[in-house]
Amino acid sequence: MNALNAQSQRAHCGTDEHYTRLEANNPAQVQLRKQADALSNAHQNLLFKATDTTTKVIPVVFHVLHTYGVENISKQNILDQLTTLNQNFNATNSDTANVAKVFKSRIGKVKYKFVLATKDPNGKCTDGIEHIYSTKTYRAGEDAKSVSYWDNSKYLNIWVVHDIDPSFAGGIGTVLGYAQFPYDAANRPKTDGIIVVYYQVKSGANTLTHEIGHWCGLYHTFQGGCYIFGDQVDDTPPTKDANFGCPTNQNTCSSEKPDVIDMIENFMDYSDCSHMFTKGQKTRMDDQMTTYRSTIYSASNLKSTGVDTSYKGTNCLSKADFDIQYEQICTGLTTTYSDASYNASPASYFWTFKGGNPATSTDPNPTVKYDTSGIYDVRLQVTSAGGTSTKTRSSIIKVIDKVAEKNTPFNDGFESNSPISDNNYKVSSDFYKQNGWAISNSVGFNSNKSLYINNASNTSYNVKYWITLPSVDMTKSINHKLLFKVAYAQKAAGTDDNLQVQLSLNCGASWLSTAYNKSGSTLATVQNTVGGSFIPSDSTQWRSESINLNSYRFQKALQIRFQFVTDLGNNLYIDNINIGSGVVGIEDQTQQKAELSVYPNPANSDFNIKMNAPHSGKLNIVAFDLQGRKLGQLNEVPVFNGQQEIKVNKEQFGILNNGLYLLLFDFGTYQLKERVIIAP
Numbered sequence: 001m002n003a004l005n006a007q008s009q010r011a012h013c014g015t016d017e018h019y020t021r022l023e024a025n026n027p028a029q030v031q032l033r034k035q036a037d038a039l040s041n042a043h044q045n046l047l048f049k050a051t052d053t054t055t056k057v058i059p060v061v062f063h064v065l066h067t068y069g070v071e072n073i074s075k076q077n078i079l080d081q082l083t084t085l086n087q088n089f090n091a092t093n094s095d096t097a098n099v100a101k102v103f104k105s106r107i108g109k110v111k112y113k114f115v116l117a118t119k120d121p122n123g124k125c126t127d128g129i130e131h132i133y134s135t136k137t138y139r140a141g142e143d144a145k146s147v148s149y150w151d152n153s154k155y156l157n158i159w160v161v162h163d164i165d166p167s168f169a170g171g172i173g174t175v176l177g178y179a180q181f182p183y184d185a186a187n188r189p190k191t192d193g194i195i196v197v198y199y200q201v202k203s204g205a206n207t208l209t210h211e212i213g214h215w216c217g218l219y220h221t222f223q224g225g226c227y228i229f230g231d232q233v234d235d236t237p238p239t240k241d242a243n244f245g246c247p248t249n250q251n252t253c254s255s256e257k258p259d260v261i262d263m264i265e266n267f268m269d270y271s272d273c274s275h276m277f278t279k280g281q282k283t284r285m286d287d288q289m290t291t292y293r294s295t296i297y298s299a300s301n302l303k304s305t306g307v308d309t310s311y312k313g314t315n316c317l318s319k320a321d322f323d324i325q326y327e328q329i330c331t332g333l334t335t336t337y338s339d340a341s342y343n344a345s346p347a348s349y350f351w352t353f354k355g356g357n358p359a360t361s362t363d364p365n366p367t368v369k370y371d372t373s374g375i376y377d378v379r380l381q382v383t384s385a386g387g388t389s390t391k392t393r394s395s396i397i398k399v400i401d402k403v404a405e406k407n408t409p410f411n412d413g414f415e416s417n418s419p420i421s422d423n424n425y426k427v428s429s430d431f432y433k434q435n436g437w438a439i440s441n442s443v444g445f446n447s448n449k450s451l452y453i454n455n456a457s458n459t460s461y462n463v464k465y466w467i468t469l470p471s472v473d474m475t476k477s478i479n480h481k482l483l484f485k486v487a488y489a490q491k492a493a494g495t496d497d498n499l500q501v502q503l504s505l506n507c508g509a510s511w512l513s514t515a516y517n518k519s520g521s522t523l524a525t526v527q528n529t530v531g532g533s534f535i536p537s538d539s540t541q542w543r544s545e546s547i548n549l550n551s552y553r554f555q556k557a558l559q560i561r562f563q564f565v566t567d568l569g570n571n572l573y574i575d576n577i578n579i580g581s582g583v584v585g586i587e588d589q590t591q592q593k594a595e596l597s598v599y600p601n602p603a604n605s606d607f608n609i610k611m612n613a614p615h616s617g618k619l620n621i622v623a624f625d626l627q628g629r630k631l632g633q634l635n636e637v638p639v640f641n642g643q644q645e646i647k648v649n650k651e652q653f654g655i656l657n658n659g660l661y662l663l664l665f666d667f668g669t670y671q672l673k674e675r676v677i678i679a680p
Helices: 003-008 015-024 027-042 075-089 094-098 101-106 142-147 207-215 279-292 299-304
Strands: 011-013 056-066 112-116 129-133 156-161 174-179 194-197 322-324 328-330 333-339 348-353 367-370 374-384 387-400 410-412 437-440 450-453 461-468 481-488 498-504 516-519 543-548 559-567 572-579 596-599 606-613 617-624 630-639 642-649 659-666 671-678
Touching: 011 015, 011 207, 015 027, 015 174, 027 279, 056 142, 056 299, 075 112, 075 207, 142 156, 156 207, 174 207, 194 207, 322 374, 322 387, 328 333, 333 374, 437 461, 481 498, 559 572, 596 671, 606 617, 606 659, 630 642
Parallel strands: 011 174, 056 112, 056 129, 056 156, 156 194, 328 387
Antiparallel strands: 174 194, 322 333, 333 367, 348 374, 374 387, 410 572, 437 450, 450 572, 461 559, 481 543, 481 572, 498 516, 498 559, 596 606, 606 642, 617 630, 617 659, 659 671
16 A cells, blocks of 8 residues: 555544444433533542552453454463553553653553453353454444453453454544443443454554543543643643654644643554553543442452452363364365464363364374365364363365366356356455455446456455456466456555455465556556546456466466455456466457468368468467367477468368357467458
8 A cells, every 4th residue: 555545544543433423313422421521520620649549450351253364363462462551551661761751740650450350250260361253353343242242340341353344433544443431331331342453452552552541531632622621631732633653742732831742642642652641641530430430440340250369260161262274275285273272271182183184183283184075074172170172163174186177278258147156266255245256247348247346335445355266277278378358447546456366286275476466556457547436438448467377387276366455446347367378359369460371261171371480390279269269279380480381171170160260379489360261
């Protein structure tokens, strides 16, 4: 993504947008906020004093929602994040040294300690982390919280997700997290907590610090713009807008007395140099927590949730779970299974692999070979001090014979009325409930059909959609190239939608680096941007693409896939895919004929090929019909430098019917094409 678009895609906290929607048609919700602010105002005489010196311990549960992807973060990530949280809320983070001199005296020690719960709501042993398979991890919103929820009066619920619905940032930019304010805890208990994206849960990340600030009652420091009391805290200078980057010595408001620079170091701004809460923010958090969340840090609750020192939690049940290296492999290859059990470390393992070798294993992370094609289940049983747990993942591994699904040349102009899946195409799941790869029935290159991505109305950044073509036998190829037509327009100058072509030599287990990679203006086939939904109007808005596959000419089952990565851009179309023949369609059949001709033309059965060859060597001649289907060929026909004629007949090329055909003359380093008409 280029610099211009990166600016428009800035990361946001989604809390403001969330509450703007909640309050839009709900006067009661507005009244709750006003009451909370009135309470804060009543306590302004306590500001800067920060008289509460006790440490409030907050029991925490992390609900990790995942589909066995990168969002299924480790316990270590969470422990590292807790360390950062506790440093930030107690001003023991070393980067407080970077706070501007004018604000050093305002640094507040909030004295909150966040601890993983060791008892679940049923009183059973837990490590305070749940790993739950759910597609609601994508474009997550309030409904993601229904996957798992623990009593909000006893636990701080944190839902870790792959990504958050961009509407929480007004539809523009990436949302890193959002929270529910304390005054709303009793009103909407089952949504109370924080949603955060997985890559912000780690050592040194401050997104959760920011969101927990909201959960404890703080607003953004830029709330209300230059109004001096916009965030309801007196020792945070007003800031006109959110700060990004680290704009030191910036002063966007002069309404406060004395006038000072923006406090970009505050955790409740968006800057990249946030290091502190203020004493006034501590007082507001204490006010809000005492009023709305006092149960959560009470002595009785600390005992109930197992975070007091009296509970050891030594007999936890390990909950079996596991991941797989490759979900699809060729016969004869291996894949490795990795233990992902949680809640306690297993003392022993017992795996069962249908169709695998070995059929069972007691290793934590076994490698298994599959010699027979099929789709297989895997079962893991783990034993810990708390007992035995079992996990079965059905149809987790697909094993494929390394035999091509299609011979080359392979051609597809998408004119068939059958679905993509009927032609051995494989399409990625669309967890975002938008439009992935599909057949357009209204537009194509000199036709009414093509393959396309309906991306113009997409509201999610960096979504990857792929479509895998049928595997092809490259050893039968005449021309080792992938040819296709593409049509794409940028929606705006900064949009960088990306099209990649990737290759696999092991039945889709892994993919090689991209053989083709174009984005934005490089990908565009029209000069001007199209603000609406792009639909190519004529053939001039398409471009021919050619990818050299010569390095893979000995592959008997090469897999090729197109991957489209969204950047809030526009529609993309692909048509006339061809692998291995050099023939895309009738539009590519007009070549320079000065060095080669066919006569008589039309011909009955026999005809002559007259050529002026540039050098001696061997020539392959291949015949195709107008749909690009290969009919037959003559291999290694000897030619010499200069003028010559070759006499042939239609039967040598498998031409059985009258009509128009294309002859491809492959000289090795280049090709020529010529039409021939067979008539009675």
